[in-house]
Amino acid sequence: MKPDIQALRLPEELLVVGAAAEMGIFHLLQKGPLFIAQVASQLEVELRPLEILCESLAGLGYLVIDGGQVKLSRFARELFFDRQSDVYVGFSFMYDYEELKLWLQLPEVIKTGKPVRIKRAPEQLRLLMEALAHYASPMVEEVVGCCLRGLPDSPEVLDVGGGTLVYAREFVRQGAAAVVVLDLPAVIKEMAPDIKQELRIKLVGGDFRQGLPPGHYDLVFIGNICRLYGEEENRALIEHVARQLKKAGRIAILDFIRGTNRRAALFDVNMLIHTARGRTWTFEHFRHWLEDAGFSILDCHPVKERYLIIATVDKVMPCKEKCRR
Numbered sequence: 001m002k003p004d005i006q007a008l009r010l011p012e013e014l015l016v017v018g019a020a021a022e023m024g025i026f027h028l029l030q031k032g033p034l035f036i037a038q039v040a041s042q043l044e045v046e047l048r049p050l051e052i053l054c055e056s057l058a059g060l061g062y063l064v065i066d067g068g069q070v071k072l073s074r075f076a077r078e079l080f081f082d083r084q085s086d087v088y089v090g091f092s093f094m095y096d097y098e099e100l101k102l103w104l105q106l107p108e109v110i111k112t113g114k115p116v117r118i119k120r121a122p123e124q125l126r127l128l129m130e131a132l133a134h135y136a137s138p139m140v141e142e143v144v145g146c147c148l149r150g151l152p153d154s155p156e157v158l159d160v161g162g163g164t165l166v167y168a169r170e171f172v173r174q175g176a177a178a179v180v181v182l183d184l185p186a187v188i189k190e191m192a193p194d195i196k197q198e199l200r201i202k203l204v205g206g207d208f209r210q211g212l213p214p215g216h217y218d219l220v221f222i223g224n225i226c227r228l229y230g231e232e233e234n235r236a237l238i239e240h241v242a243r244q245l246k247k248a249g250r251i252a253i254l255d256f257i258r259g260t261n262r263r264a265a266l267f268d269v270n271m272l273i274h275t276a277r278g279r280t281w282t283f284e285h286f287r288h289w290l291e292d293a294g295f296s297i298l299d300c301h302p303v304k305e306r307y308l309i310i311a312t313v314d315k316v317m318p319c320k321e322k323c324r325r
């Protein structure tokens with residue numbers, strides 16, 4: 001693999017737009033155009049630097065300055081506020097902006113061997129869920145399609161760590177009879193108001209290390225979770241799953257796999273910053289954990305730099321070679 005020299009550059013646009021979002025400029029202008037002096041006084045900031053920031057944002061296409069007044073560009077309005085628009089991202093990029101501050105502590109993490117301590121306020125938790133949902137959206141349809149292929153009609157699904165709800169909704173859309181979403185209590189509390197009308201989705205607050213919601217599932221989906229934990233927790237999770245599946249039921253694990261690409265290499269360090277024992281795991285780790293819990297691997301499907309490993313508790317046409325790279 002060759003180093004990516006382009007990636008060594010400063011992410012200036014994220015820093016400029018992130019600073020403006022952190023200061024509340026976009027939310028303020030959502031209500032209507034203002035003179036820059038009015039923005040300065042409402043945000044209690046200095047006029048000169050604000051003028052420079054607004055002109056830069058205008059130059060980048062986020063704002064329009066007209067007759068001394070500043071307003072959101074049509075693109076920015078759609079990008080940040082119009083959930084129906086194709087370009088909508090909301091403020092999910094603020095997750096990356098906040099992450100930058102944590103990544104700069106990497107030398108300290110390596111010195112102390114301890115992850116960065118973060119306590120997220122509820123609004124940051126929602127930002128995180130929105131960011132995760134945004135990153136997941138280009139692959140959700142494909143992942144869910146692969147997970148459900150060959151299962152009986154109207155399957156029952158458990159989505160471990162599914163608080164973003166994007167996978168749960170797609171499982172329902174592709175025919176699941178019921179989807180139980182397990183996530184940490186704080187996440188479930190934050191997301192519960194979002195699913196009032198969605199009767200086939202049930203939210204359960206809890207920690208998978210204390211056990212899984214009892215059920216008799218056709219499929220247990222574990223999306224981007226294993227990298228957050230150490231070998232012991234992953235082994236225990238996979239063993240718990242084996243006990244909650246119907247005959248011929250499946251486990252589907254989606255994650256980066258160490259040694260397969262650049263993103264996986266970077267995510268290993270990401271986990272070092274954020275978790276005590278997490279890291280990206282190799283195909284061999286997953287294979288051992290699954291086989292030791294009585295699973296046979298059915299498929300190992302690449303999706304957007306990640307892999308979807310599907311296994312069953314019944315030994316149907318094992319094709320382990322695919323995962324022995």
Ligand SMILES: C[S@@+](CC[C@H](N)C(=O)[O-])C[C@H]1O[C@@H](n2cnc3c(N)ncnc32)[C@H](O)[C@@H]1O
Nearest residue numbers: 136161162163183184187206207208209223224
């Ligand atoms: C990286 S996100 C993955 C979200 C989603 N499954 C996906 O693939 O896009 C990890 C999710 O697992 C949840 N989570 C982490 N540890 C957990 C635990 N011990 N028990 C239950 N949920 C957990 C987090 O709150 C978060 O929603």
